[in-house]
Amino acid sequence: MTTPPASVAAQTAAPADCLTGIPTRWVGPVRITGNTTHTQTRVPLATYESPLWPSVARGARISRLLEDGIKVTLVDDRMTRSVLLQTVDAEAAYAATVALHARTDELRTLTRETSRFATLLDIRHEIIGPLLFVRFEFTTGDASGHNMVTLAADRLLTHLVTHLQGVSYGSISANYCTDKKATAVNGILGRGKNATAEILIPHAMVTDHLHTTASKITQLNINKNLVGTLLAGGIRSANAHYANMLLAFYLATGQDAANIVEGSQGITYAADRDGDLYFSCTLPNLILGTVGNGKTLTTVEEALIRLGCREERPIGDNARRLAAIAAATVLCGELSLMAAQTNPGELMNVHTRLERSAGAVHDA
Known part of the structure; x- marks a missing residue:
C-alpha cells in the first residue's frame, strides 16, 4: 500500500477536535431551567459557519448572568x-x-x-x-x-x-406525518418535542452585552421575522435562523440532520417590557433522541454523556433534556443575531473578520 505524502495526509485527516469530521466547538456554558431540566452545560456545535460559535456564546453568556437563565418549557412530545x-x-x-x-x-x-x-x-x-x-x-x-x-x-x-x-x-407513508418537509400540519400539531425557550433580560444587560435596546429588537422582530416571513410565504414559521443552530447541534449529537427542515419551523417573539427585553423561541418540531441509530459513534456518545443525556432516568427524560438544551441553544443564537442586525454593519463585520481570517476556526 502506498503511503500518501505528509501534505496530503494532513489535508485529509480530521482535526482532533472535530465531531463527524466537521469543525466542532463546545460553547457556553448555557444556564437552563424549566420543566425538564435545571442545568448549566456547554453545548457542542458542528459547523463550517465559524461566526455561529461566538454568536451562540454571547447568548449563553447572558443566560449565566440571570438566576433562571433560559427557561425551557416542554409542552408536548x-x-x-x-x-x-x-x-x-x-x-x-x-x-x-x-x-x-x-x-x-x-x-x-x-x-x-x-x-x-x-x-x-x-x-x-x-x-x-x-x-x-x-x-x-x-x-x-x-x-x-x-x-x-x-x-x-x-x-x-x-x-x-x-x-x-x-x-x-x-x-406506508402518506406525507401527512409530515417527515422532513415544511408543512402547516407539523406547525399546528407538532412532531417530536414541542418546546418554548424564553428569557427576560434587564435593560442594562441588553445595552451592555447586546449593544442595543429592547425596543429595537422588538421592532426588528415584527418587521423582519413576522412581516418579512409573511411576505415570503413562510409556513408556520417566523424566525431569523433556527436552522443554523439546530443543524450544528444535530450533527454534533448524532441526530438525523434532514429533520432540520421541519425543526427550523418556529416563531420568535419579542416584547419591550419597560426597557427590559422578553425574548422567546417556540419550536414545535424538535425531532431528536439519545438512543438509536448514530448514537453509539464514539464522538456522539461522548457528547451525549457530557450533556448529561445518558443518565439513569425515567424513559424519555434523557431525550426531553436534550430537547431543552437544543431549544436553549437556538435561543442563544437567535437572540445574538437579532441584536446584531439592529446595528448597521455589525453582522457583516463579524462574518468578514471571522470567516476570512486564517483558518476561520475560532474558539467561542
Whole structure:
C-alpha cells in the first residue's frame, strides 16, 4: 500500500477536535431551567459557519448572568407516521374512519407489541375523495422514533386493511406525518418535542452585552421575522435562523440532520417590557433522541454523556433534556443575531473578520 505524502495526509485527516469530521466547538456554558431540566452545560456545535460559535456564546453568556437563565418549557412530545388507505368513494372512507376510531384500544395493544417503548397517543384522519389519510401519533421513549413509528404504523396498517371493510393498501407513508418537509400540519400539531425557550433580560444587560435596546429588537422582530416571513410565504414559521443552530447541534449529537427542515419551523417573539427585553423561541418540531441509530459513534456518545443525556432516568427524560438544551441553544443564537442586525454593519463585520481570517476556526 502506498503511503500518501505528509501534505496530503494532513489535508485529509480530521482535526482532533472535530465531531463527524466537521469543525466542532463546545460553547457556553448555557444556564437552563424549566420543566425538564435545571442545568448549566456547554453545548457542542458542528459547523463550517465559524461566526455561529461566538454568536451562540454571547447568548449563553447572558443566560449565566440571570438566576433562571433560559427557561425551557416542554409542552408536548409525540412522533408521527401517516399511512394511506384507499376506498371506492368518500362515503366508504368516512365509514372506515368510524370503524377505525372504534378500534383505538385494539390499535394501542398492537402498538405495544411492536416495541416496549412505543405508545399510541392519538389518531387523526383526513378524507380526500376515496383516499383516507391516517396520522398516528406515538411516544417513543428516548429515541427520536423514525423507525419505531414506521414499524408500528406498518403493523397497524396491515391490521386495518385486513379488518376494515372496503379499504385497501395505499402507502406506508402518506406525507401527512409530515417527515422532513415544511408543512402547516407539523406547525399546528407538532412532531417530536414541542418546546418554548424564553428569557427576560434587564435593560442594562441588553445595552451592555447586546449593544442595543429592547425596543429595537422588538421592532426588528415584527418587521423582519413576522412581516418579512409573511411576505415570503413562510409556513408556520417566523424566525431569523433556527436552522443554523439546530443543524450544528444535530450533527454534533448524532441526530438525523434532514429533520432540520421541519425543526427550523418556529416563531420568535419579542416584547419591550419597560426597557427590559422578553425574548422567546417556540419550536414545535424538535425531532431528536439519545438512543438509536448514530448514537453509539464514539464522538456522539461522548457528547451525549457530557450533556448529561445518558443518565439513569425515567424513559424519555434523557431525550426531553436534550430537547431543552437544543431549544436553549437556538435561543442563544437567535437572540445574538437579532441584536446584531439592529446595528448597521455589525453582522457583516463579524462574518468578514471571522470567516476570512486564517483558518476561520475560532474558539467561542
